[in-house]
Amino acid sequence: MAGSEIALKSERLGSRARDRAATEARILEGARALLARSGFTGFGVNALAAEAGCDKVLIRRYFGDLDGVLTALGGEIGFWLGPMRARQASGGYAARMAALFGAYASALRANPVLQRVLGWELVDPSAALRRLDAARSRAIGGWMQAVRGDAVPPAGVDAPAVNAVLLAALHYLTLRERTMGSFAGLDLSTPEARERLEAAFRLLIARAYAPETTP
Amino acid sequence: MAGSEIALKSERLGSRARDRAATEARILEGARALLARSGFTGFGVNALAAEAGCDKVLIRRYFGDLDGVLTALGGEIGFWLGPMRARQASGGYAARMAALFGAYASALRANPVLQRVLGWELVDPSAALRRLDAARSRAIGGWMQAVRGDAVPPAGVDAPAVNAVLLAALHYLTLRERTMGSFAGLDLSTPEARERLEAAFRLLIARAYAPETTP
DNA sequence: CTTGAAAGTCTCTATATGGTGACATACAAG
Protein backbone atom coordinates (compact mmCIF):
# COMPACT_ATOMS: atom_id res chain seq x y z
CA MET A 1 0.00 0.00 0.00
CA ALA A 2 2.74 2.37 0.86
CA GLY A 3 4.40 1.45 -2.37
CA SER A 4 1.32 2.24 -4.41
CA GLU A 5 1.00 5.60 -2.66
CA ILE A 6 4.54 6.44 -3.51
CA ALA A 7 3.98 5.31 -7.08
CA LEU A 8 0.86 7.48 -7.24
CA LYS A 9 2.67 10.50 -5.89
CA SER A 10 5.61 10.02 -8.17
CA GLU A 11 3.22 9.61 -11.07
CA ARG A 12 1.31 12.72 -10.15
CA LEU A 13 4.20 14.98 -9.34
CA GLY A 14 7.30 13.32 -10.63
CA SER A 15 6.04 12.60 -14.11
CA ARG A 16 7.19 16.06 -15.04
CA ALA A 17 10.84 15.68 -15.78
CA ARG A 18 12.38 18.18 -13.42
CA ASP A 19 14.31 19.97 -16.13
CA ARG A 20 14.33 23.72 -16.40
CA ALA A 21 15.65 23.79 -19.95
CA ALA A 22 12.89 21.47 -21.13
CA THR A 23 10.27 23.58 -19.38
CA GLU A 24 11.56 26.74 -20.94
CA ALA A 25 11.45 25.07 -24.34
CA ARG A 26 7.88 23.97 -23.74
CA ILE A 27 6.93 27.50 -22.72
CA LEU A 28 8.46 28.92 -25.87
CA GLU A 29 6.82 26.29 -28.05
CA GLY A 30 3.53 26.93 -26.28
CA ALA A 31 3.89 30.66 -26.89
CA ARG A 32 4.55 29.97 -30.54
CA ALA A 33 1.50 27.71 -30.86
CA LEU A 34 -0.70 30.05 -28.86
CA LEU A 35 0.28 33.07 -30.93
CA ALA A 36 -0.25 31.18 -34.16
CA ARG A 37 -3.68 30.03 -33.07
CA SER A 38 -5.20 32.87 -31.04
CA GLY A 39 -2.94 35.82 -31.63
CA PHE A 40 -2.13 38.45 -29.05
CA THR A 41 -5.67 39.01 -27.84
CA GLY A 42 -5.65 35.68 -25.99
CA PHE A 43 -1.97 35.83 -25.13
CA GLY A 44 -1.89 35.87 -21.34
CA VAL A 45 -0.05 34.17 -18.53
CA ASN A 46 -2.89 31.78 -17.73
CA ALA A 47 -3.46 30.78 -21.35
CA LEU A 48 0.24 30.27 -21.94
CA ALA A 49 0.60 28.16 -18.80
CA ALA A 50 -2.30 25.98 -19.93
CA GLU A 51 -0.84 25.69 -23.40
CA ALA A 52 2.62 24.79 -22.16
CA GLY A 53 1.24 22.47 -19.49
CA CYS A 54 3.12 24.09 -16.65
CA ASP A 55 2.33 26.45 -13.80
CA LYS A 56 2.20 30.13 -14.59
CA VAL A 57 4.63 30.96 -11.83
CA LEU A 58 7.36 29.26 -13.83
CA ILE A 59 6.79 31.70 -16.68
CA ARG A 60 7.48 34.55 -14.32
CA ARG A 61 10.48 32.86 -12.77
CA TYR A 62 12.17 31.98 -16.02
CA PHE A 63 11.17 34.88 -18.28
CA GLY A 64 10.10 37.50 -15.76
CA ASP A 65 7.38 38.84 -17.99
CA LEU A 66 5.41 38.01 -21.09
CA ASP A 67 7.62 40.48 -22.87
CA GLY A 68 10.52 38.34 -21.77
CA VAL A 69 8.92 35.35 -23.46
CA LEU A 70 8.51 37.40 -26.61
CA THR A 71 12.10 38.56 -26.47
CA ALA A 72 13.31 35.00 -26.01
CA LEU A 73 11.09 33.90 -28.86
CA GLY A 74 12.58 36.68 -30.95
CA GLY A 75 15.95 35.03 -30.66
CA GLU A 76 14.57 32.50 -33.10
CA ILE A 77 13.38 35.18 -35.49
CA GLY A 78 16.63 34.76 -37.32
CA PHE A 79 15.39 31.24 -37.95
CA TRP A 80 12.09 32.56 -39.25
CA LEU A 81 13.78 34.23 -42.19
CA GLY A 82 16.79 31.95 -42.24
CA PRO A 83 15.84 29.53 -45.03
CA MET A 84 15.55 32.42 -47.45
CA ARG A 85 19.09 33.53 -46.99
CA ALA A 86 20.65 30.82 -49.13
CA ARG A 87 19.89 31.70 -52.69
CA GLN A 88 21.46 34.56 -54.53
CA ALA A 89 19.49 36.24 -57.28
CA SER A 90 20.96 37.13 -60.62
CA GLY A 91 20.18 39.62 -63.34
CA GLY A 92 19.55 43.35 -63.04
CA TYR A 93 18.31 45.21 -60.01
CA ALA A 94 14.67 44.87 -61.04
CA ALA A 95 14.95 41.11 -61.58
CA ARG A 96 16.70 40.59 -58.28
CA MET A 97 14.14 42.68 -56.45
CA ALA A 98 11.30 40.73 -58.02
CA ALA A 99 12.86 37.45 -56.91
CA LEU A 100 13.44 38.87 -53.45
CA PHE A 101 9.86 39.98 -53.04
CA GLY A 102 8.55 36.65 -54.24
CA ALA A 103 10.67 34.75 -51.74
CA TYR A 104 9.76 37.07 -48.89
CA ALA A 105 6.06 36.88 -49.74
CA SER A 106 6.15 33.08 -49.59
CA ALA A 107 7.99 33.08 -46.29
CA LEU A 108 5.59 35.58 -44.75
CA ARG A 109 2.51 33.74 -45.96
CA ALA A 110 3.80 30.52 -44.39
CA ASN A 111 4.56 32.12 -41.02
CA PRO A 112 1.44 32.80 -38.94
CA VAL A 113 3.39 33.90 -35.88
CA LEU A 114 5.21 36.58 -37.85
CA GLN A 115 1.86 37.71 -39.20
CA ARG A 116 0.46 38.01 -35.69
CA VAL A 117 3.48 40.02 -34.59
CA LEU A 118 3.24 42.34 -37.57
CA GLY A 119 -0.45 42.87 -36.91
CA TRP A 120 -0.04 43.52 -33.21
CA GLU A 121 2.69 46.05 -33.88
CA LEU A 122 0.05 48.19 -35.59
CA VAL A 123 -2.23 48.09 -32.56
CA ASP A 124 -0.33 47.97 -29.30
CA PRO A 125 3.39 48.48 -29.73
CA SER A 126 5.42 47.54 -26.68
CA ALA A 127 9.09 47.80 -25.88
CA ALA A 128 9.59 44.11 -26.61
CA LEU A 129 7.88 44.39 -29.97
CA ARG A 130 10.03 47.39 -30.79
CA ARG A 131 13.16 45.36 -30.07
CA LEU A 132 11.87 42.50 -32.18
CA ASP A 133 11.06 44.89 -34.98
CA ALA A 134 14.49 46.48 -34.86
CA ALA A 135 16.18 43.08 -35.03
CA ARG A 136 13.91 41.92 -37.84
CA SER A 137 14.48 45.15 -39.73
CA ARG A 138 18.22 44.67 -39.52
CA ALA A 139 17.94 41.04 -40.61
CA ILE A 140 15.76 41.86 -43.57
CA GLY A 141 17.94 44.77 -44.55
CA GLY A 142 21.03 42.61 -44.49
CA TRP A 143 19.27 39.87 -46.38
CA MET A 144 18.10 42.28 -49.06
CA GLN A 145 21.59 43.66 -49.37
CA ALA A 146 23.00 40.16 -49.78
CA VAL A 147 20.47 39.14 -52.40
CA ARG A 148 20.80 42.42 -54.23
CA GLY A 149 24.53 41.86 -54.43
CA ASP A 150 26.35 44.27 -56.68
CA ALA A 151 23.30 45.34 -58.64
CA VAL A 152 22.48 49.02 -58.29
CA PRO A 153 19.13 50.71 -58.87
CA PRO A 154 18.86 53.16 -61.75
CA ALA A 155 19.77 56.74 -60.96
CA GLY A 156 16.98 59.06 -59.94
CA VAL A 157 15.09 56.36 -58.07
CA ASP A 158 15.02 56.38 -54.26
CA ALA A 159 15.31 52.60 -53.92
CA PRO A 160 14.95 52.42 -50.10
CA ALA A 161 11.75 54.45 -50.21
CA VAL A 162 10.29 52.49 -53.12
CA ASN A 163 11.17 49.20 -51.48
CA ALA A 164 9.60 50.37 -48.23
CA VAL A 165 6.37 51.15 -50.07
CA LEU A 166 6.30 47.76 -51.77
CA LEU A 167 7.20 45.94 -48.57
CA ALA A 168 4.46 47.81 -46.73
CA ALA A 169 1.94 46.74 -49.35
CA LEU A 170 3.10 43.14 -49.07
CA HIS A 171 2.69 43.17 -45.29
CA TYR A 172 -0.73 44.75 -45.39
CA LEU A 173 -2.14 42.52 -48.11
CA THR A 174 -0.84 39.39 -46.39
CA LEU A 175 -2.48 40.40 -43.12
CA ARG A 176 -5.72 41.33 -44.86
CA GLU A 177 -5.81 37.97 -46.58
CA ARG A 178 -5.74 36.13 -43.25
CA THR A 179 -8.14 38.40 -41.38
CA MET A 180 -10.68 40.15 -43.58
CA GLY A 181 -10.13 38.05 -46.68
CA SER A 182 -10.65 40.98 -48.98
CA PHE A 183 -9.35 44.46 -49.67
CA ALA A 184 -10.34 47.26 -52.03
CA GLY A 185 -12.92 45.11 -53.71
CA LEU A 186 -10.57 42.20 -54.35
CA ASP A 187 -11.39 38.82 -52.85
CA LEU A 188 -7.99 37.81 -51.53
CA SER A 189 -9.05 34.22 -50.93
CA THR A 190 -9.13 33.42 -54.61
CA PRO A 191 -5.96 32.42 -56.46
CA GLU A 192 -6.97 34.71 -59.31
CA ALA A 193 -6.85 37.80 -57.13
CA ARG A 194 -3.50 36.79 -55.70
CA GLU A 195 -2.14 36.25 -59.18
CA ARG A 196 -3.37 39.69 -60.18
CA LEU A 197 -1.66 41.23 -57.17
CA GLU A 198 1.57 39.39 -57.87
CA ALA A 199 1.43 40.67 -61.43
CA ALA A 200 0.86 44.19 -60.10
CA PHE A 201 3.93 43.84 -57.89
CA ARG A 202 6.01 42.60 -60.78
CA LEU A 203 4.79 45.47 -62.95
CA LEU A 204 5.53 48.08 -60.31
CA ILE A 205 8.98 46.69 -59.66
CA ALA A 206 9.79 46.39 -63.35
CA ARG A 207 8.68 49.92 -64.20
CA ALA A 208 10.12 51.55 -61.09
CA TYR A 209 13.51 49.95 -61.63
CA ALA A 210 13.42 49.84 -65.42
CA PRO A 211 16.71 50.76 -67.13
CA GLU A 212 16.98 54.15 -68.82
CA THR A 213 15.15 53.10 -71.95
CA THR A 214 11.60 51.85 -71.57
CA PRO A 215 9.63 50.63 -74.60
CA MET B 1 -35.47 70.76 4.81
CA ALA B 2 -37.77 68.72 2.65
CA GLY B 3 -37.22 71.27 -0.06
CA SER B 4 -33.44 71.05 0.16
CA GLU B 5 -33.65 67.29 0.04
CA ILE B 6 -35.72 67.49 -3.07
CA ALA B 7 -33.29 69.97 -4.56
CA LEU B 8 -30.40 67.68 -3.72
CA LYS B 9 -32.10 64.71 -5.25
CA SER B 10 -33.07 66.60 -8.33
CA GLU B 11 -29.55 67.88 -8.59
CA ARG B 12 -28.10 64.43 -8.16
CA LEU B 13 -30.49 62.53 -10.35
CA GLY B 14 -32.33 65.05 -12.44
CA SER B 15 -29.25 66.93 -13.62
CA ARG B 16 -29.01 64.43 -16.44
CA ALA B 17 -31.43 65.67 -19.04
CA ARG B 18 -33.68 62.68 -19.49
CA ASP B 19 -33.24 62.49 -23.22
CA ARG B 20 -32.50 59.24 -24.97
CA ALA B 21 -31.30 60.83 -28.20
CA ALA B 22 -28.82 62.99 -26.31
CA THR B 23 -27.57 60.00 -24.36
CA GLU B 24 -27.09 57.98 -27.52
CA ALA B 25 -25.18 60.86 -29.03
CA ARG B 26 -22.96 61.08 -25.94
CA ILE B 27 -22.30 57.35 -26.12
CA LEU B 28 -21.30 57.59 -29.78
CA GLU B 29 -19.13 60.62 -29.12
CA GLY B 30 -17.58 58.82 -26.15
CA ALA B 31 -16.88 55.78 -28.31
CA ARG B 32 -15.22 58.00 -30.86
CA ALA B 33 -13.05 59.70 -28.26
CA LEU B 34 -12.22 56.44 -26.51
CA LEU B 35 -11.22 54.74 -29.74
CA ALA B 36 -9.11 57.69 -30.79
CA ARG B 37 -7.32 57.77 -27.45
CA SER B 38 -6.98 54.15 -26.34
CA GLY B 39 -7.90 52.06 -29.35
CA PHE B 40 -9.69 48.74 -29.21
CA THR B 41 -7.62 47.23 -26.42
CA GLY B 42 -9.30 49.44 -23.83
CA PHE B 43 -12.65 49.50 -25.61
CA GLY B 44 -15.07 47.95 -23.14
CA VAL B 45 -18.50 48.62 -21.72
CA ASN B 46 -17.16 50.01 -18.45
CA ALA B 47 -14.65 52.31 -20.10
CA LEU B 48 -17.21 53.55 -22.59
CA ALA B 49 -19.77 54.21 -19.85
CA ALA B 50 -17.19 56.19 -17.89
CA GLU B 51 -16.20 58.11 -21.01
CA ALA B 52 -19.77 58.92 -21.97
CA GLY B 53 -20.72 59.72 -18.37
CA CYS B 54 -23.66 57.36 -18.30
CA ASP B 55 -24.44 53.96 -16.86
CA LYS B 56 -23.30 50.95 -18.82
CA VAL B 57 -26.74 49.41 -18.83
CA LEU B 58 -27.87 52.16 -21.18
CA ILE B 59 -25.29 51.05 -23.72
CA ARG B 60 -26.82 47.60 -23.74
CA ARG B 61 -30.35 48.94 -23.87
CA TYR B 62 -29.78 51.32 -26.75
CA PHE B 63 -27.16 49.49 -28.81
CA GLY B 64 -27.46 45.94 -27.54
CA ASP B 65 -23.78 45.25 -27.88
CA LEU B 66 -20.48 47.01 -28.41
CA ASP B 67 -20.68 45.85 -31.98
CA GLY B 68 -23.94 47.75 -32.16
CA VAL B 69 -22.12 50.90 -31.07
CA LEU B 70 -19.54 50.29 -33.76
CA THR B 71 -22.21 49.73 -36.37
CA ALA B 72 -24.00 52.93 -35.37
CA LEU B 73 -20.69 54.76 -35.43
CA GLY B 74 -20.11 53.32 -38.88
CA GLY B 75 -23.14 55.20 -40.10
CA GLU B 76 -20.97 58.29 -39.76
CA ILE B 77 -18.15 56.70 -41.72
CA GLY B 78 -19.59 58.32 -44.78
CA PHE B 79 -18.83 61.56 -42.98
CA TRP B 80 -15.27 60.42 -42.36
CA LEU B 81 -14.50 60.45 -46.05
CA GLY B 82 -17.13 62.97 -46.97
CA PRO B 83 -15.05 66.18 -47.18
CA MET B 84 -12.88 64.59 -49.85
CA ARG B 85 -15.70 63.92 -52.22
CA ALA B 86 -16.06 67.48 -53.40
CA ARG B 87 -13.13 68.11 -55.67
CA GLN B 88 -12.72 66.57 -59.09
CA ALA B 89 -9.25 65.91 -60.40
CA SER B 90 -8.17 66.75 -63.91
CA GLY B 91 -5.48 65.56 -66.27
CA GLY B 92 -4.63 62.00 -67.27
CA TYR B 93 -5.24 58.89 -65.27
CA ALA B 94 -1.85 59.07 -63.58
CA ALA B 95 -2.32 62.68 -62.52
CA ARG B 96 -5.78 62.01 -61.17
CA MET B 97 -4.60 58.98 -59.26
CA ALA B 98 -1.75 60.96 -57.74
CA ALA B 99 -4.17 63.66 -56.59
CA LEU B 100 -6.52 61.02 -55.25
CA PHE B 101 -3.83 59.30 -53.23
CA GLY B 102 -2.62 62.57 -51.81
CA ALA B 103 -6.09 63.56 -50.66
CA TYR B 104 -6.77 60.15 -49.18
CA ALA B 105 -3.43 60.10 -47.39
CA SER B 106 -4.18 63.44 -45.75
CA ALA B 107 -7.65 62.34 -44.68
CA LEU B 108 -6.34 59.08 -43.24
CA ARG B 109 -3.53 60.78 -41.37
CA ALA B 110 -5.98 63.19 -39.77
CA ASN B 111 -8.40 60.45 -38.67
CA PRO B 112 -7.19 58.50 -35.64
CA VAL B 113 -10.41 56.52 -35.29
CA LEU B 114 -10.18 55.24 -38.85
CA GLN B 115 -6.57 54.28 -38.13
CA ARG B 116 -7.63 52.30 -35.06
CA VAL B 117 -10.30 50.52 -37.04
CA LEU B 118 -7.91 49.66 -39.84
CA GLY B 119 -5.39 48.34 -37.35
CA TRP B 120 -7.88 46.26 -35.41
CA GLU B 121 -9.19 44.71 -38.61
CA LEU B 122 -5.77 43.11 -39.01
CA VAL B 123 -5.88 41.61 -35.52
CA ASP B 124 -9.36 40.64 -34.45
CA PRO B 125 -11.89 40.92 -37.26
CA SER B 126 -15.50 40.78 -36.09
CA ALA B 127 -18.78 40.76 -37.93
CA ALA B 128 -19.29 44.44 -37.19
CA LEU B 129 -15.84 45.34 -38.50
CA ARG B 130 -16.54 43.32 -41.63
CA ARG B 131 -19.71 45.31 -42.23
CA LEU B 132 -17.86 48.57 -41.64
CA ASP B 133 -15.13 47.49 -44.01
CA ALA B 134 -17.61 46.54 -46.70
CA ALA B 135 -19.35 49.91 -46.43
CA ARG B 136 -16.05 51.77 -46.43
CA SER B 137 -14.81 49.78 -49.39
CA ARG B 138 -17.91 50.68 -51.37
CA ALA B 139 -17.60 54.35 -50.39
CA ILE B 140 -13.96 54.54 -51.35
CA GLY B 141 -14.57 52.68 -54.58
CA GLY B 142 -17.33 55.08 -55.53
CA TRP B 143 -15.23 58.06 -54.56
CA MET B 144 -12.30 56.85 -56.63
CA GLN B 145 -14.59 56.27 -59.56
CA ALA B 146 -15.98 59.78 -59.22
CA VAL B 147 -12.56 61.42 -58.96
CA ARG B 148 -11.18 59.31 -61.79
CA GLY B 149 -14.01 60.50 -63.99
CA ASP B 150 -13.65 59.54 -67.61
CA ALA B 151 -9.91 58.97 -67.49
CA VAL B 152 -8.91 55.41 -68.28
CA PRO B 153 -5.70 53.61 -67.31
CA PRO B 154 -3.35 52.60 -70.10
CA ALA B 155 -3.97 49.22 -71.63
CA GLY B 156 -2.06 46.28 -70.23
CA VAL B 157 -2.19 47.61 -66.66
CA ASP B 158 -4.49 45.98 -64.10
CA ALA B 159 -5.50 49.24 -62.46
CA PRO B 160 -7.62 47.76 -59.62
CA ALA B 161 -4.76 45.49 -58.58
CA VAL B 162 -2.15 48.23 -58.80
CA ASN B 163 -4.36 50.62 -56.86
CA ALA B 164 -4.96 47.97 -54.22
CA VAL B 165 -1.22 47.54 -53.79
CA LEU B 166 -0.65 51.27 -53.46
CA LEU B 167 -3.60 51.68 -51.11
CA ALA B 168 -2.33 48.81 -48.97
CA ALA B 169 1.06 50.47 -48.72
CA LEU B 170 -0.56 53.75 -47.74
CA HIS B 171 -2.58 52.08 -44.99
CA TYR B 172 0.37 50.16 -43.61
CA LEU B 173 2.78 53.09 -43.62
CA THR B 174 0.23 55.36 -41.96
CA LEU B 175 -0.37 52.84 -39.20
CA ARG B 176 3.34 52.23 -38.75
CA GLU B 177 3.94 55.94 -38.42
CA ARG B 178 1.53 56.20 -35.49
CA THR B 179 2.61 53.02 -33.73
CA MET B 180 6.19 51.98 -34.35
CA GLY B 181 7.36 55.26 -35.86
CA SER B 182 9.64 53.51 -38.31
CA PHE B 183 9.62 50.91 -41.03
CA ALA B 184 12.27 49.23 -43.17
CA GLY B 185 14.97 51.47 -41.79
CA LEU B 186 13.10 54.71 -42.41
CA ASP B 187 12.26 56.95 -39.47
CA LEU B 188 8.68 57.84 -40.29
CA SER B 189 8.54 60.62 -37.73
CA THR B 190 10.76 62.89 -39.78
CA PRO B 191 9.32 65.03 -42.57
CA GLU B 192 12.23 64.03 -44.78
CA ALA B 193 11.27 60.38 -44.71
CA ARG B 194 7.63 61.18 -45.40
CA GLU B 195 8.64 63.35 -48.32
CA ARG B 196 10.75 60.51 -49.69
CA LEU B 197 7.82 58.14 -49.39
CA GLU B 198 5.47 60.56 -51.06
CA ALA B 199 7.97 60.91 -53.89
CA ALA B 200 8.13 57.11 -54.14
CA PHE B 201 4.35 56.97 -54.40
CA ARG B 202 4.34 59.63 -57.09
CA LEU B 203 7.07 57.79 -58.99
CA LEU B 204 5.27 54.46 -58.79
CA ILE B 205 1.98 55.97 -59.92
CA ALA B 206 3.61 57.92 -62.73
CA ARG B 207 5.53 54.94 -64.09
CA ALA B 208 2.75 52.41 -63.62
CA TYR B 209 0.22 54.61 -65.37
CA ALA B 210 2.58 56.30 -67.79
CA PRO B 211 1.27 56.73 -71.34
CA GLU B 212 2.64 54.42 -74.03
CA THR B 213 5.87 56.37 -74.44
CA THR B 214 8.14 56.67 -71.44
CA PRO B 215 11.33 58.78 -71.65
C1' DC C 1 -55.11 62.82 -10.53
C1' DT C 2 -53.79 58.23 -11.66
C1' DT C 3 -51.17 55.03 -14.11
C1' DG C 4 -47.77 52.98 -16.86
C1' DA C 5 -43.80 53.06 -19.65
C1' DA C 6 -39.35 55.04 -20.43
C1' DA C 7 -34.91 56.81 -18.62
C1' DG C 8 -31.51 56.51 -15.32
C1' DT C 9 -28.89 54.92 -10.94
C1' DC C 10 -27.15 51.55 -7.88
C1' DT C 11 -25.86 46.92 -6.46
C1' DC C 12 -24.90 42.32 -6.94
C1' DT C 13 -22.95 38.07 -9.16
C1' DA C 14 -20.00 35.29 -11.96
C1' DT C 15 -15.78 35.08 -14.31
C1' DA C 16 -11.19 35.73 -15.84
C1' DT C 17 -6.91 37.81 -15.18
C1' DG C 18 -2.22 38.81 -13.19
C1' DG C 19 0.26 38.25 -9.25
C1' DT C 20 2.09 36.33 -4.72
C1' DG C 21 2.91 33.34 -0.87
C1' DA C 22 3.05 28.67 1.15
C1' DC C 23 4.15 24.23 0.47
C1' DA C 24 6.03 19.56 -1.53
C1' DT C 25 9.48 17.08 -3.98
C1' DA C 26 13.70 15.89 -6.40
C1' DC C 27 18.51 16.23 -6.85
C1' DA C 28 23.04 17.21 -5.83
C1' DA C 29 26.66 18.84 -2.80
C1' DG C 30 28.58 18.43 1.70
Next chain:
DNA sequence: CTTGTATGTCACCATATAGAGACTTTCAAG
Protein backbone atom coordinates in the same frame (compact mmCIF):
# COMPACT_ATOMS: atom_id res chain seq x y z
C1' DC D 1 22.80 10.57 5.65
C1' DT D 2 21.87 15.34 6.04
C1' DT D 3 21.04 19.74 4.09
C1' DG D 4 20.24 23.31 0.90
C1' DT D 5 18.68 24.74 -3.47
C1' DA D 6 16.11 24.38 -7.55
C1' DT D 7 11.98 22.82 -9.60
C1' DG D 8 7.26 22.32 -9.52
C1' DT D 9 2.23 22.41 -7.45
C1' DC D 10 -1.41 24.48 -5.10
C1' DA D 11 -4.23 28.00 -2.90
C1' DC D 12 -5.32 32.52 -2.27
C1' DC D 13 -5.93 37.67 -3.22
C1' DA D 14 -6.93 41.97 -5.60
C1' DT D 15 -8.71 43.71 -9.67
C1' DA D 16 -11.37 44.45 -13.77
C1' DT D 17 -14.83 42.96 -16.71
C1' DA D 18 -19.55 41.85 -18.63
C1' DG D 19 -23.91 41.17 -17.40
C1' DA D 20 -28.50 41.04 -14.85
C1' DG D 21 -31.74 42.55 -11.25
C1' DA D 22 -34.00 45.84 -8.24
C1' DC D 23 -34.90 50.26 -7.55
C1' DT D 24 -36.01 55.57 -8.34
C1' DT D 25 -37.50 59.30 -11.10
C1' DT D 26 -39.51 61.66 -14.92
C1' DC D 27 -42.97 62.38 -18.21
C1' DA D 28 -46.88 61.76 -20.85
C1' DA D 29 -51.24 59.53 -21.86
C1' DG D 30 -55.68 58.33 -20.08
